[in-house]
Amino acid sequence: MPRLRRQYGAVRRFCNRKAAALAAVLLLAASPGWAEPLRLVALGDSLTQGYGLPPEDGFTAQLERWLAAQGREVQVVNAGVSGDTTAGGRSRVGWALADGADAMLVTLGGNDLLRGVDPSVSRDNLDAILTEAAAQEVPVLLIAMEAPGNYGPDYRAAFDAIYPELAETHGVALAESFLAPLVEGTADGAAMRDFLQEDGLHPNAEGVARIVEGLGPRVLELIDTAAE
Template sequence: MKFKAAAYHVIVITGLIFGSAFAVQAQTLQLVGFGDSLMAGYQLAPKESYTAQLETALKARGHDVVITNAGVSGDTTSGGLSRIDWSVPDGTHGVILELGANDALRGVSPEQTEKNLDSMLARLKERNIPVLLVGMMAPPNMGGDYGQRFNAIFPKLAAKYNVPLYPFFLDGVVTHEDLQLQDRMHPNEKGVAVMVEKSLPAVEAFVKSLPTPK
């Protein structure tokens, strides 16, 4: 009888340990960084990408979070729209949505870019997945009219869907050659660190706004 009682207690304790482990795992926020090469970490090691550095920064501030990198180099908003359903899996607690830079570089109509981003936001809303929208700015060589139409997309959609907006992903990097790769378009590891530092307050506020995972 003593042996059976001891075995019973071992089973109970083991169950409690594993149950606690699963409970802790269930509380981890699962985020997805959905975007183009700026999100993917073009020519950078995986640990140097925006999502990796951001996850490290959030964990250092006490947040239990995992950020999946769903960035695809060269992606436009049309490409993002075509893959968003399967690139953002069920169980995702929040999405950092960053697309549009390649649309501007290719001269895609701002109206089409807006339509694609609108559809992505609508699909995520249907799935009850909160979004932090990340804005971009059109390059000056596209002209003033194009720039005004393009730059207005992000605050307009943020207001329409009542989602937080981080206005410019390359803030603090775009005019600093020492923070860029040789192509003068993509950030290097130090540039990404600046992007993380600049965007961290907005991302942290977004993380704090998310419902506690069950």
């Protein structure tokens, strides 16, 4: 009998230790330190993708580091495709959200401008993207693009109106032109060249850093809303 009592006592102590260890793991898993990072999908074109830059200097990588510096643990998913139009974004938004998303950035329209796409077509495509995000209950920050004047004032007015009107219709957050931070605080638009690559279209690493600094507060608002 003493031997059986010793064996029973050993088993009981082992079970108690296992239970305590399991409880500790569950407690840690429930703590903020063990929470999975928020998943932020950045749907866009070459500006999002990081054209011409090493991966660590691209928009999504710099944004993820900036958010970390603000104390936010966020995985920024690079869903940018170089050359993509709003039509391309529309065709793959379901794929971009397939693995789940807590929030999404939408930065599309630059290539529509380069190709002179009818603003009504761009509007329909962006509307479909925002509709899909709403169906999946993914909050969105819509980042505007501004039309140049070479297509005439009517085209420019029609295109520039797309973003605020869709943001209001869908009840999503709106940020100013993606490239606006490159001229903010400068004497004239010519200073923007200092933050562009040699092609004159895509930001260099320093330009991306300025863009992230400019957009960062709006992104913070988005992810804090998503985390509620």
